[in-house]
Every structure is written in C-alpha cells, then in structure tokens.
Amino acid sequence: MNNNSKLLKFEGHNYLRQRLILATLSGRPVRIDKIRSDDHDPGIREFESNFLKLLEKVTNGSTIEISYTGTSVLYKPGSINGGRLEHDCGTERSISYYLEPMVALAPFSKKPFALTLRGITTDAVDNSVDIIRTVLLPQLKWYGIEELLELKITKRGAPPLGGGEVVFNCCNVRQLKPVQFTDEGRIKRVRGIAYCTRVSPQTANRMVESARSLLNRYIPDIYIYTDVYKGAESGKSPGFALSLVAESTTGALLSAEKAAEPGQTAEDVGLQSAKLLLREISKGGCVDTASQWLNLLFMVLSPEDVGKVRLGQLSPFTIQYLRDLKSFFGVAYKIKQDGETMILTCVGIGYVNHNKKTS
Structure with missing residues (x-):
C-alpha cells in the first residue's frame, strides 16, 4: 500500500x-x-x-x-x-x-x-x-x-x-x-473598490470619502473605484462594501475590506476598512493574512527547490494549515523570526499535473 x-x-x-x-x-x-x-x-x-x-x-x-x-x-x-x-x-x-x-x-x-x-x-x-x-x-x-x-x-x-x-x-x-519573495518593499499606493447595490449611488462616494480621510495622512497615491450596480445586475438585496489593497514597491499586495452589516453607515464601513488596511500594513510581510494559505500551499507543490516567503503575523487558520500541509504532503516549513516579520522556507515536492500534456 x-x-x-x-x-x-x-x-x-x-x-x-x-x-x-x-x-x-x-x-x-x-x-x-x-x-x-x-x-x-x-x-x-x-x-x-x-x-x-x-x-x-x-x-x-x-x-x-x-x-x-x-x-x-x-x-x-x-x-x-x-x-x-x-x-x-x-x-x-x-x-x-x-x-x-x-x-x-x-x-x-x-x-x-x-x-x-x-x-x-x-x-x-x-x-x-x-x-x-x-x-x-x-x-x-x-x-x-x-x-x-x-x-x-x-x-x-x-x-x-x-x-x-x-x-x-x-x-x-x-x-x-x-x-x-522576501523583500516586502515600501507601500507606494492604495487601490480599492467601493461597491453598492440597491442603495443610493452616493453611498459609494461616502465610503470613499471616509476611507480617504484616514488613509490620506499615510499615503497620497490613493484611487478607489466606485462600482454602482443598477437593475438586473444589482442582485436581490441592498448592500455596500469597500475593499482596499495596498501595493508595495516590490509587488506585495496587502488587503482589507468591510461589508456593511445591519445598522452601519457608509462612513462606518469606509473608516473600518481603512483601519483594517493600516493594521494589515503594520503586520508587514510580502503576503497578506487572507492569502497566506495559497502561497504556503503552492510553495509545497513547487519544483524541488527552496521556496521562501516573508509573512507578517500568522493567523490561527494559517498555523493549522501548516500542520495539515505536513499531514498530507509530509513537508514541514522552517520558520525564522526576522524582526517584526518571519521568513518561512520549505523545499517543494515537485508536484506535476499529469493531466496536462507537455507542449
């Protein structure tokens, strides 16, 4: 067997x-x-x-x-x-x-x-x-x-x-x-999407304004796209949310977002997203909390070579993910604290997709 x-x-x-x-x-x-x-x-x-x-x-x-x-x-x-x-x-x-x-x-x-x-x-x-x-x-x-x-x-x-x-x-x-990917670089710009459906189109602008009121103190290059959906494309319920992405000089992407919950105003959503983004940036690393799992998985599946990534704080989800990767693939990561962040290193297993013919 x-x-x-x-x-x-x-x-x-x-x-x-x-x-x-x-x-x-x-x-x-x-x-x-x-x-x-x-x-x-x-x-x-x-x-x-x-x-x-x-x-x-x-x-x-x-x-x-x-x-x-x-x-x-x-x-x-x-x-x-x-x-x-x-x-x-x-x-x-x-x-x-x-x-x-x-x-x-x-x-x-x-x-x-x-x-x-x-x-x-x-x-x-x-x-x-x-x-x-x-x-x-x-x-x-x-x-x-x-x-x-x-x-x-x-x-x-x-x-x-x-x-x-x-x-x-x-x-x-x-x-x-x-x-x-271990050089996190410096944050150079923030991009975002403020979307709303079945509420006043002004809602999107209000989210953008309140997020900017906080982020502008940190960085000048901010562009948040407003995405207002009408008619058949706007789904069946009213709602609004703001997602933000900070991009660094080396291509690191750090994200945060907030969807409106009952009783929240557009200003609440805008401010909370901005605060969450600043918190994500303060953790450091080349990969944000939301995408740690994917990078750790793909590094295990990579060719038999050393893969390295710099991460900020490991979420409880990521810690369990590392244990599960070891159970399924037998690969353990070496974790080294480096200042505020940590560098995770592993050797890939050389996973090959045999379904795809070589061209």
Missing part, C-alpha cells in the same frame, strides 16, 4: 474545505468525524454539503460518503477535471467560500477552468470576490499561472438574498515555478 492511499483522519467541522482540497491535490482519502457531534443540530451544514457537490462536479471519479447523522464524511478524491461548469452557491455563505478552494485546484486540472458561480458576492464572513480578483489571482502569476486568468463579476449580490454571479477562468499548468 503506497503512502498516498493511506487514509487520513480528522475531527470537527473547522478546516473542512482545506482538508478536502489537500486530499484532492495529494490524492489521499480523508475521513472527518465528529462534525458538530455535540451540537443541538449535529452534522454538516447545507453550505458544506453544497461545497461537496461542487467538488464532485470539478473532479472525476471522486467518492463522497456522508454518514446517516451527517457527522462523518469520507472522501476519496478522483482526478481534477475542470472544464466549463456552473454552480449555485446558495445564500448561506458567499461565493468566495466556494471559489477560494477552486483557485487552488484550477492550475492542476485536466481542462482549463471556466466556472460560473451564483450567490452572494460580498458578505461580512468570507473574503469578497473583489479581494480574490485583485489580490489572490495576481499572486498566481508569481508561480507561472498567467494565461486566461480572470475573474469577472457579472452581477453583484448582497446578503441575504444574493443574486450575484461571477465567472472564473484559469489555465492549467504542468508545473509551478518556485518562488522566493
């Missing part, structure tokens, strides 16, 4: 997505038990079973077994197929909950991804589709994934009813490029 077919076991509902994705990439079957077993409503939630359905669509030959009570899931991964697909994400979680893991799988698929997802485009729980488009996808280019790479937001959808739609395109590659 080879190492790859050995079943890995986990407990609990936390980190469910990442474990299913790591299982898919490593080809290792995984069993997750005690999913909310002590809850008054035990088992997997609607959005988690919806994510499993999407995983079934993008792969070929995967088997998923959910126990009668829903508290245990056995997943035996197949190959990543990709292709032209559509999926309704529902309204329990935002589109990003489903899209982020697909960004990790897409480069290793058999056919280039052309994935249409429908649902909520920005909420107060998950990263927004804007941050995926402006921060996560540009980072794929460091690893040599450049062709056909785009995320189009065709309709906005605020909670609770959603009605948004995005189209994600990504080419497949045979192998990644190794990355060493």
Whole structure:
C-alpha cells in the first residue's frame, strides 16, 4: 500500500474545505468525524454539503460518503477535471467560500477552468470576490499561472438574498515555478473598490470619502473605484462594501475590506476598512493574512527547490494549515523570526499535473 492511499483522519467541522482540497491535490482519502457531534443540530451544514457537490462536479471519479447523522464524511478524491461548469452557491455563505478552494485546484486540472458561480458576492464572513480578483489571482502569476486568468463579476449580490454571479477562468499548468519573495518593499499606493447595490449611488462616494480621510495622512497615491450596480445586475438585496489593497514597491499586495452589516453607515464601513488596511500594513510581510494559505500551499507543490516567503503575523487558520500541509504532503516549513516579520522556507515536492500534456 503506497503512502498516498493511506487514509487520513480528522475531527470537527473547522478546516473542512482545506482538508478536502489537500486530499484532492495529494490524492489521499480523508475521513472527518465528529462534525458538530455535540451540537443541538449535529452534522454538516447545507453550505458544506453544497461545497461537496461542487467538488464532485470539478473532479472525476471522486467518492463522497456522508454518514446517516451527517457527522462523518469520507472522501476519496478522483482526478481534477475542470472544464466549463456552473454552480449555485446558495445564500448561506458567499461565493468566495466556494471559489477560494477552486483557485487552488484550477492550475492542476485536466481542462482549463471556466466556472460560473451564483450567490452572494460580498458578505461580512468570507473574503469578497473583489479581494480574490485583485489580490489572490495576481499572486498566481508569481508561480507561472498567467494565461486566461480572470475573474469577472457579472452581477453583484448582497446578503441575504444574493443574486450575484461571477465567472472564473484559469489555465492549467504542468508545473509551478518556485518562488522566493522576501523583500516586502515600501507601500507606494492604495487601490480599492467601493461597491453598492440597491442603495443610493452616493453611498459609494461616502465610503470613499471616509476611507480617504484616514488613509490620506499615510499615503497620497490613493484611487478607489466606485462600482454602482443598477437593475438586473444589482442582485436581490441592498448592500455596500469597500475593499482596499495596498501595493508595495516590490509587488506585495496587502488587503482589507468591510461589508456593511445591519445598522452601519457608509462612513462606518469606509473608516473600518481603512483601519483594517493600516493594521494589515503594520503586520508587514510580502503576503497578506487572507492569502497566506495559497502561497504556503503552492510553495509545497513547487519544483524541488527552496521556496521562501516573508509573512507578517500568522493567523490561527494559517498555523493549522501548516500542520495539515505536513499531514498530507509530509513537508514541514522552517520558520525564522526576522524582526517584526518571519521568513518561512520549505523545499517543494515537485508536484506535476499529469493531466496536462507537455507542449
């Protein structure tokens, strides 16, 4: 029995997505038990079973077994197929909950991804589709994934009813490029998107003004695009949000965002996003908190070469991610504190996408 077919076991509902994705990439079957077993409503939630359905669509030959009570899931991964697909994400979680893991799988698929997802485009729980488009996808280019790479937001959808739609395109590659990114540079500009649907168009301008009132003291080069959606493209619920990205002289991208919650004004959202961005900048590093996981994963999958990245504070999510990477791929990172930040180093496993023929 080879190492790859050995079943890995986990407990609990936390980190469910990442474990299913790591299982898919490593080809290792995984069993997750005690999913909310002590809850008054035990088992997997609607959005988690919806994510499993999407995983079934993008792969070929995967088997998923959910126990009668829903508290245990056995997943035996197949190959990543990709292709032209559509999926309704529902309204329990935002589109990003489903899209982020697909960004990790897409480069290793058999056919280039052309994935249409429908649902909520920005909420107060998950990263927004804007941050995926402006921060996560540009980072794929460091690893040599450049062709056909785009995320189009065709309709906005605020909670609770959603009605948004995005189209994600990504080419497949045979192998990644190794990355060493340790020079964080200095922040040179801030870009952002203030969007609103089914509320006064002034709302977007008010968010921009209040964010600027704080950020202008820090840096002069700020451009925040206002994105006002009307009619059929504005989804089914009123909503507004602001996402901000600080770019450094070396190409580091640090992001923060805030979606309006009940009772919040445009000024609240603008100020909070600006404060969150300044906090993210103060942590330092070449990669922001929201995209630590993707870089750590791709460095493990890179050619058998040394990969290095400078990160600010590690989030609890990232710390668990490092443990899971070791469980699935047997790779441990060396972590060295360097001033306020830390440098994480690993040797890639030389992952090859055998679905893609060499050209």
